[in-house]
Amino acid sequence: MQTTQRPAVSEAVAKSRKKRELIKNVVAYSFIAPNFVGFAVFTLVPMVMAVALAFLSWDGSTNNPITFVGIQNFIDLFQDAKFRQALINTVAYAVITVPLTMAASLGLAILLNQQIRARNFFRTMMFFPYVASMVAVTAVWNMLFNPAMGPVNMILSGLGVENLPRWSVDNNWFICMGTVILFSIWKFMGYYMIIYLAGLQGVNPDLYEAAALDGASPWQRFWYVTLPQLRPTTFFVTVMLTIQCFKVYDIFLMITNFGPGGKTRVLVGNIYEAAFTSRKFGYSSAIAMVLFVLVLIVTLVQFRGEKSMNE
Amino acid sequence: MKEKSGITGGRIAVYVILILLSVLTIIPFAWMLSASLKLNKDVFAWPMEWIPSNPQWANYINIWTKIPLLKYIGNTAILTVVVTLLQLLTSSFAAYAFAKLRFWGRNLLFLGYIATIAMPWQVYMVPQFMMMSGMGLNDKLIAMVCLQAFSAFGVFLMKQFYDGIPDELCEAARIDGLSEYGIWAKIMLPLSKPSLATLTIFTFVNTWNDFLGPLLYLHTDSKKTLQLGLRMFIGQYSAEYGLIMAASVVALIPVLIVFLALQKYFVQGIASSGLKG
């Protein structure tokens, strides 16, 4: 901008710029609208209702009154041993599952990004658990890890292992939780492998050639070229995986059924139970809000991280 | 160009690791297939027979009469196709705006989407269910479409891909006189084929395999989806290991076919220069 411009001209420029700005906004919103309207009606509105519910007491019946109870639901929450247990389990599950799955999927992606025979075949194999139906594969998993007759324990007993693990019903928390974690890694690593593969496609091959010319070892190439280049992908994978772990429900339902004795309860299981067994919808929403805040914190931390990474 | 050196030690190690991992990954499916051809009493026989000496093909016939499997598959197929198409269209559209346009409230709206990914569906399923019922959508497949077609995931994924496409490309097109819609249709869509393929697979799989949504919404037998039917089958015939595994195999086959068909295109798409800019 030149400071010598006459006022009238700059006013006209400002006006037309304003108009252009408006058109720009309208166009942008026309892009967003088809998705956003559906999203708003079927997700946002019920979600706002869920938030409101956390401050209410209601048994879910339209015949009974809804009363405003302020933060009473949240006060109750922190006196609830089941909630604490579920919170600890959910966080522990995420803390263990996220890095392991990420390492597995990144490793697979790097192996399968090389010029090798039958590459597509291997990729398909690795991806297959992800496409497989949860209902079907948990049924198989439960058979494989059947404590009495399952082949896994048959092999272990053949290897001379005494005190065979009882997997999904073992009274050792690490084993029943481990059964679920093992399943989760197996089920999800293919998914994140594909994301990493897509990310690897974006890595500039010139960088590898430059690194090779500098005499970098494969490990150095991975550490100094691949990983930094994959940062946006890693960000994406971390967020998605963490969220996936926090909102886990069906895996636990179908493998441990939150047992034994409630040892593997997770937050969403409590939400479900509070709503549909105890008919305490307000309380159930309060648990949900805690979960939501947890996930939001993780997301915001990552968001920030990415921003500073890009600057 | 990658070096095309012959067989080295490293290369062999890669193959060995890959084969080992593949075998581990695929064992549960091999077991499923093998068990689906056995009598219940032989399923857990040890040492196990990977290839049953007396294959029970009848298992694959019986499951069709025990539950209306064909109906379930049909429902699921319709649902999946509709949801996937809607998801692709609306997500790529919205993602373009988020990635390449500057407008009022952009970050706020996008944060809204991210928050949705975070919010487990169980949080709002009850108010959502009540609302849908009020709209007369209860026990209708269309309810599942509304539930799944506008997920934030699609927008997020597409935006991530679009972010990788340099802004200069769009700027150049604008200078050439293309409208934003034109840029989306003529530049972004062709460039984002790999990500579209990716989203197709993810959406297809998620919808095909969704269990909790149908559990809440669909209860008339003629409207049930495959997963719901399979779960009910497992509950009712839990000792029928052979039959359960046969039904599971049947539930996997359609998704495998679609995946294999798309996968070729999908890998091609990733390998093409689309994402390298």
Place this chain on the structure above:
Amino acid sequence: MKKLMKKAMALMLALLMVAGLAACGGPSGEESKAPEATKTTESKAPEGGNEPAGDEEVTLKWAVWDINLTTYYQPLIDAYVADHPNVKIEMVDLGSADYQNALITQLTGNADLDVVCVKDIPGYANLVKGGYLADLSGEGIDSAPYGGTIEQITVDGKFYALPFRSDHWVIYYNKDLFDKAGVDYPTNDMTVAQYDELARKLTSGTGADKVYGSHFHTWRSAPSLFAVLDGKNTVVDGNYDFMKSTYEWVLAEQNDGICQDYGTLKATNTHYSGVFFNNQVAMMNMGSWFIPTQIEKVKSGESQATNWGIVKYPHPEGVAAGTTLGTITSVAVNEATAKKDAAMDFVKFVGGEKGAEIIAKTGTFPAIKSGAVLDELAKMDGFPTDENSKEALSTTQVYLEMPMHDKAADIEGVLNEAHDGIMTGAMTIDEGIQKMNDEVGALLG
């Protein structure tokens, strides 16, 4: 800041109200857009209201579970429709595993169900609390033939469901496995200790040939409720010390391999019927609802346990034979249905004498039990022919698995979890009982 909060809260509440209204099908502008389902209901309401036996078409939706495994739904419908040709009855199968949850969720969403089955007492208590069920006490139903079951579900002088089935627990046994082991069949007067002893005698084999003497399904009621048969305690009292000895002998059986391991059964989601069908267990304690299933599956060839019988439930020392556990299953009318009169008429039929006869013909125990009904049951084609089996159908004292209690569902949740902990060994018996005492104590205040 405070003002903003208040404003936001008001907005959310308003949204909630809107949703509530929409769900109620209130006369809002949006109604006109609602698809046929709602429209037909509303247009029919005024006419169908007064004359249930009128000529115009009525379709009733009936919420049930396990259509495939249940033998009496269709005969009931056929008989009713034969007398009421203008009525169509559609069953909605909500599955057995999560039936009560699914049902109450459907009713919360005002699904257009007209008649519903009520599976258990906790579910009934929740439905009544939520005001989902229509009051039946003013419908001129005589409670006398129901053997006291209506009284047990009456709340504040009103009852909201009509029992149509009333089952009690018996012992099913596999005669072939007894013969093979050379052990005499069980009798109708057996103490719990004798049952345990017998189970131990019948256990044999390993691997695929293993025969278990007894079988406890994963439900809490299957093993633990032997403890209430002496009539001294109930499971809603808040103190569970009395359950210790029962858990001790059950766990001992499990540790000794007399019954299948709870954890394994749970891990594989094993249904009790399959275990019995496949000749894996010699004796199994289960409700009388399993009789028609077993008869039918023997006929279809699915059950290989073709030579079987039943005897009365084992009882604690000093308690009369024929003391057992019971459950009732009832039908009710959705309070929100627009076809209340038609629904009421069908409910009275299912729960009434005619319904009882039809139910008895399928081998199932109706709530109205006359001597004729019991004879009918024993005469059924496929019912064991020995005298003991017939005699096992009668009872002297029946305790409900879960008595009616305002907090029945919550109490049951606690007990189930503690049961799971005890049976898997995640908790010792004492820890489990402590958990029950503490948590139920907290619930009861």
